[in-house]
Amino acid sequence: MGDERETPPGSINEDEPQVNQDELILAQQRQIEKELGDLEPVSSLNNEYSTDPIYLEKVKDLSTKYKYVRRTRPDGNCFFRAFSYANIERLLEKKDEFNQFYKLAEESKDVLVELGFQQFTVEDFYDTYMEVLKRLRNIDDIDEARKELHTLFNEQGFSDYMVVYLRLLTSGQLQKEHEFFSCFIEGDRTVADFCHQEVEPMYKESDHIHIIAACAALNTGVRVIYMDRGTGRTCNEHDLPEGCTPTVHLLYRPGHYDILYP
Amino acid sequence: MAGMSPSERRLQKELMSLIKEPPPGVSVDSNIAEQNLLHWIINMQGAAGTLYEGESFQLQFKFSNKYPFDSPEVTFVGNNIPVHPHVYSNGHICLSILTDDWSPALSVQSVCLSIVSMLSSCKEKQRPPDNAFYVKTCNKNPKKTKWWYHGGYNYISIGFLAIPEISVPINIYRGDSSVGKAPGEKMAITPRAIIRAGSNPACGNWHLHRVWLCVLHDSV
Numbered sequence: 446m447g448d449e450r451e452t453p454p455g456s457i458n459e460d461e462p463q464v465n466q467d468e469l470i471l472a473q474q475r476q477i478e479k480e481l482g483d484l485e486p487v488s489s490l491n492n493e494y495s496t497d498p499i500y501l502e503k504v505k506d507l508s509t510k511y512k513y514v515r516r517t518r519p520d521g522n523c524f525f526r527a528f529s530y531a532n533i534e535r536l537l538e539k540k541d542e543f544n545q546f547y548k549l550a551e552e553s554k555d556v557l558v559e560l561g562f563q564q565f566t567v568e569d570f571y572d573t574y575m576e577v578l579k580r581l582r583n584i585d586d587i588d589e590a591r592k593e594l595h596t597l598f599n600e601q602g603f604s605d606y607m608v609v610y611l612r613l614l615t616s617g618q619l620q621k622e623h624e625f626f627s628c629f630i631e632g633d634r635t636v637a638d639f640c641h642q643e644v645e646p647m648y649k650e651s652d653h654i655h656i657i658a659a660c661a662a663l664n665t666g667v668r669v670i671y672m673d674r675g676t677g678r679t680c681n682e683h684d685l686p687e688g689c690t691p692t693v694h695l696l697y698r699p700g701h702y703d704i705l706y707p
Numbered sequence: 708m709a710g711m712s713p714s715e716r717r718l719q720k721e722l723m724s725l726i727k728e729p730p731p732g733v734s735v736d737s738n739i740a741e742q743n744l745l746h747w748i749i750n751m752q753g754a755a756g757t758l759y760e761g762e763s764f765q766l767q768f769k770f771s772n773k774y775p776f777d778s779p780e781v782t783f784v785g786n787n788i789p790v791h792p793h794v795y796s797n798g799h800i801c802l803s804i805l806t807d808d809w810s811p812a813l814s815v816q817s818v819c820l821s822i823v824s825m826l827s828s829c830k831e832k833q834r835p836p837d838n839a840f841y842v843k844t845c846n847k848n849p850k851k852t853k854w855w856y857h858g859g860y861n862y863i864s865i866g867f868l869a870i871p872e873i874s875v876p877i878n879i880y881r882g883d884s885s886v887g888k889a890p891g892e893k894m895a896i897t898p899r900a901i902i903r904a905g906s907n908p909a910c911g912n913w914h915l916h917r918v919w920l921c922v923l924h925d926s927v
Contacts, residue, residue, distance in 0.1 A: 565720050566775070566812045602713065605776060609811045642803075645810035647776060 480604045481530055482516040503672050506679045513706040521648035524702045525611045530598050531693040531704045532665050537590045547578055557617045573606035614662040615655055616640040629654050656685050666691040672698050714774040718744045721815050733819045745770045757827045764789055778809035780850050781818060790832040797842045799849040
């Protein structure tokens with residue numbers, strides 16, 4: 446590109462630290478090739494923090510409450526991917542609830558179209574979403590169904606469609622309850638603006654407001670365990686929506702969500 | 708539609724819908740699109756009662772096989788590039804849904820409608836203040852330009868843009884004057900600003916060499 450040729454005086458050599466940083470990031474990205482990893486013991490988190498006493502203490506606390514963690518690709522879609530996966534995974538064990546969820550999903554497209562989403566763009570994602578649910582519904586053996594879920598969520602042709610559809614459902618929920626949610630949006634953006642800029646595009650990270658709306662859209666409660674460098678030896682827990690009985694458990698470390706299993 | 712990839716299936720659907728029910732002032736050249744689904748030309752008429760009434764423009768859409776997850780590359784082409792504060796004379800358009808705010812739930816039709824509305828709301832025909840410099844230095848593909856869109860902020864902190872790797876001086880264009888700024892330094896800008904940085908294509912978007920900030924005169 447033309448503008449790189451005329452580096453302003455006083456700038457540092459382009460080949461030095463910045464490039465290394467880029468390579469590190471790319472290498473890390475390649476390393477985490479899976480959208481969703483296999484189950485790992487919570488203690489595996491220790492490897493990331495071997496020199497960090499605060500985090501080590503918190504991993505210890507976490508391992509008294511949870512056995513396993515499932516890592517997700519840190520691409521900004523992690524909340525949506527993790528939430529969607531963990532929710533369907535737990536429904537595999539409960540046929541009745543699964544069928545209820547299936548029915549809710551079947552009706553969701555019309556709700557989105559009524560809210561003003563373009564029919565044929567929504568359809569694209571809805572069809573794939575329903576196909577995944579249909580495939581899982583037709584498998585009787587729970588372990589087989591789990592395997593299929595894991596395979597589908599690691600195929601981009603399915604996984605990203607699942608992410609987009611949950612983003613659309615979340616956006617739909619926010620817009621349906623725009624009066625309530627408008628209080629949580631900073632600046633003079635409308636709820637619809639917020640949805641177009643922060644919810645519907647891929648790779649945009651999720652905040653509290655996304656989670657609350659996603660929970661409402663899927664009629665599911667989630668417990669988020671916050672693990673950061675803050676004081677205290679234990680991790681903070683938040684149930685969303687407040688007072689719910691959470692069925693999905695997520696580990697939040699600044700900027701990222703993974704799935705936890707009791 | 709058997710044998711088509713998901714992106715081709717989706718584009719075929721969009722093409723049919725655009726031929727059947729085109730939004731006012733918009734028509735797709737179906738011959739070109741049918742020859743190559745990844746390359747469309749769209750004719751656009753300036754809306755009545757706006758500064759562009761009576762003018763016609765051509766938009767080029769290029770799609771990758773990751774569409775609709777990847778945004779389309781959209782530029783004005785042909786011999787009439789609209790004179791507009793968000794349109795560079797090489798046809799590049801500064802519109803957030805074409806990069807950062809693109810969502811797979813958007814479509815060719817929604818992009819066309821946004822561009823029609825962008826043109827229609829224009830109060831004074833002029834090129835972006837940094838047109839000459841941008842056109843001389845930019846990549847042919849507008850998606851290679853890292854655009855930042857900021858509306859309604861009175862202050863922007865360059866450090867706040869969370870690009871810790873910036874370690875070169877930044878040139879900031881304020882209207883038509885330029886001032887060098889160090890990373891992290893704050894400056895007051897009014898009314899509305901667009902920050903654009905050329906990124907090194909070899910390193911994706913992580914690597915910024917220069918940030919432009921141009922203040923547009925048309926909005927608050």
